[in-house]
Amino acid sequence: MVATSFIENSPETKPFWDAASAGRFVLPVCRQCQMMHWYPRGFCPHCMSTMLEWQESHGEGEIYSFSVNRVGREPYVLAYIALREGPIMLSNVIDADLARLSIGDRVKVVFKPAAGQAPVPLFAVT
Numbered sequence: 001m002v003a004t005s006f007i008e009n010s011p012e013t014k015p016f017w018d019a020a021s022a023g024r025f026v027l028p029v030c031r032q033c034q035m036m037h038w039y040p041r042g043f044c045p046h047c048m049s050t051m052l053e054w055q056e057s058h059g060e061g062e063i064y065s066f067s068v069n070r071v072g073r074e075p076y077v078l079a080y081i082a083l084r085e086g087p088i089m090l091s092n093v094i095d096a097d098l099a100r101l102s103i104g105d106r107v108k109v110v111f112k113p114a115a116g117q118a119p120v121p122l123f124a125v126t
Protein backbone atom coordinates (compact mmCIF):
# COMPACT_ATOMS: atom_id res chain seq x y z
CA MET A 1 0.00 0.00 0.00
CA VAL A 2 1.05 3.53 -0.62
CA ALA A 3 0.89 5.50 2.60
CA THR A 4 0.68 8.92 1.05
CA SER A 5 2.49 10.70 -1.70
CA PHE A 6 3.64 13.56 0.48
CA ILE A 7 5.31 14.23 3.80
CA GLU A 8 3.08 14.48 6.83
CA ASN A 9 4.94 17.04 8.90
CA SER A 10 5.81 19.80 6.47
CA PRO A 11 4.37 23.33 6.76
CA GLU A 12 2.70 22.90 3.36
CA THR A 13 0.84 19.73 4.35
CA LYS A 14 0.08 20.32 8.04
CA PRO A 15 -3.40 21.83 7.37
CA PHE A 16 -4.30 18.74 5.36
CA TRP A 17 -3.34 16.37 8.16
CA ASP A 18 -4.98 18.52 10.81
CA ALA A 19 -8.23 18.35 8.81
CA ALA A 20 -7.81 14.60 8.25
CA SER A 21 -7.47 14.12 11.99
CA ALA A 22 -10.87 15.78 12.32
CA GLY A 23 -12.34 13.57 9.59
CA ARG A 24 -12.36 16.34 6.97
CA PHE A 25 -10.90 16.08 3.45
CA VAL A 26 -9.52 19.42 2.25
CA LEU A 27 -7.63 20.57 -0.81
CA PRO A 28 -5.44 23.60 -1.43
CA VAL A 29 -7.05 26.33 -3.52
CA CYS A 30 -5.49 29.45 -4.98
CA ARG A 31 -7.08 32.77 -3.99
CA GLN A 32 -5.64 34.37 -7.14
CA CYS A 33 -6.96 32.01 -9.89
CA GLN A 34 -9.47 29.96 -7.78
CA MET A 35 -8.00 26.65 -9.03
CA MET A 36 -7.52 23.70 -6.69
CA HIS A 37 -4.39 21.62 -6.95
CA TRP A 38 -2.74 18.53 -5.60
CA TYR A 39 -0.17 17.93 -4.10
CA PRO A 40 0.18 20.62 -1.43
CA ARG A 41 3.00 23.10 -2.02
CA GLY A 42 3.89 26.67 -1.22
CA PHE A 43 2.63 28.15 -4.49
CA CYS A 44 -0.12 27.61 -7.05
CA PRO A 45 1.07 25.41 -9.94
CA HIS A 46 -1.42 27.15 -12.26
CA CYS A 47 -0.46 30.81 -11.74
CA MET A 48 2.49 30.71 -9.28
CA SER A 49 0.64 32.77 -6.69
CA THR A 50 1.48 32.13 -3.05
CA MET A 51 -2.01 33.20 -1.88
CA LEU A 52 -3.32 29.76 -0.97
CA GLU A 53 -6.00 28.51 1.38
CA TRP A 54 -7.72 25.19 2.12
CA GLN A 55 -11.26 24.28 1.17
CA GLU A 56 -13.46 21.33 1.99
CA SER A 57 -13.60 18.80 -0.83
CA HIS A 58 -16.51 16.52 -1.68
CA GLY A 59 -14.00 13.69 -1.43
CA GLU A 60 -15.53 12.20 -4.55
CA GLY A 61 -14.04 11.40 -7.91
CA GLU A 62 -13.37 8.65 -10.38
CA ILE A 63 -10.55 6.27 -11.11
CA TYR A 64 -8.30 7.92 -13.68
CA SER A 65 -5.85 5.01 -13.83
CA PHE A 66 -4.99 2.08 -11.61
CA SER A 67 -2.89 -1.03 -11.20
CA VAL A 68 -3.48 -4.14 -9.12
CA ASN A 69 -0.30 -5.06 -7.31
CA ARG A 70 -0.03 -8.73 -6.44
CA VAL A 71 3.30 -8.69 -4.64
CA GLY A 72 2.89 -9.58 -0.98
CA ARG A 73 0.22 -11.36 1.01
CA GLU A 74 -2.81 -9.65 -0.47
CA PRO A 75 -3.29 -7.79 -3.75
CA TYR A 76 -3.89 -4.05 -3.47
CA VAL A 77 -4.92 -1.29 -5.83
CA LEU A 78 -2.74 1.74 -6.49
CA ALA A 79 -4.74 4.38 -8.34
CA TYR A 80 -4.82 7.92 -9.60
CA ILE A 81 -8.12 9.45 -8.52
CA ALA A 82 -9.51 12.34 -10.56
CA LEU A 83 -11.26 14.36 -7.87
CA ARG A 84 -14.52 16.13 -8.66
CA GLU A 85 -12.82 19.47 -8.06
CA GLY A 86 -10.15 18.74 -10.69
CA PRO A 87 -6.91 17.61 -9.03
CA ILE A 88 -5.63 14.07 -9.54
CA MET A 89 -4.43 12.27 -6.40
CA LEU A 90 -2.37 9.11 -6.00
CA SER A 91 -3.91 6.78 -3.42
CA ASN A 92 -5.25 3.28 -2.85
CA VAL A 93 -8.68 1.91 -3.70
CA ILE A 94 -9.80 -0.39 -0.92
CA ASP A 95 -12.46 -3.09 -0.58
CA ALA A 96 -12.80 -3.34 -4.37
CA ASP A 97 -13.89 -6.27 -6.51
CA LEU A 98 -10.60 -6.59 -8.41
CA ALA A 99 -12.20 -8.54 -11.28
CA ARG A 100 -14.68 -5.72 -11.95
CA LEU A 101 -12.66 -2.61 -11.14
CA SER A 102 -12.49 -0.19 -14.08
CA ILE A 103 -11.19 3.20 -15.08
CA GLY A 104 -14.03 5.64 -14.56
CA ASP A 105 -15.46 3.89 -11.49
CA ARG A 106 -16.82 6.43 -9.01
CA VAL A 107 -15.02 6.52 -5.67
CA LYS A 108 -15.26 8.37 -2.37
CA VAL A 109 -12.61 9.11 0.21
CA VAL A 110 -12.46 7.06 3.39
CA PHE A 111 -10.01 7.73 6.18
CA LYS A 112 -8.05 4.77 7.41
CA PRO A 113 -6.83 5.05 11.00
CA ALA A 114 -3.04 4.93 11.27
CA ALA A 115 -1.12 4.26 14.46
CA GLY A 116 0.72 7.33 15.71
CA GLN A 117 -0.26 9.58 12.84
CA ALA A 118 -3.23 11.23 11.19
CA PRO A 119 -5.75 9.02 9.37
CA VAL A 120 -4.74 8.25 5.78
CA PRO A 121 -7.10 9.17 2.93
CA LEU A 122 -7.95 6.16 0.77
CA PHE A 123 -10.82 5.62 -1.68
CA ALA A 124 -13.66 3.13 -1.95
CA VAL A 125 -15.89 2.43 -4.96
CA THR A 126 -19.38 3.91 -4.50
Ligand SMILES: [Zn+2]
Nearest residue numbers: 030033044047
Ligand atom coordinates in the same frame (compact mmCIF):
# COMPACT_ATOMS: atom_id res chain seq x y z
ZN1 LIG B 1 -3.43 30.18 -8.99
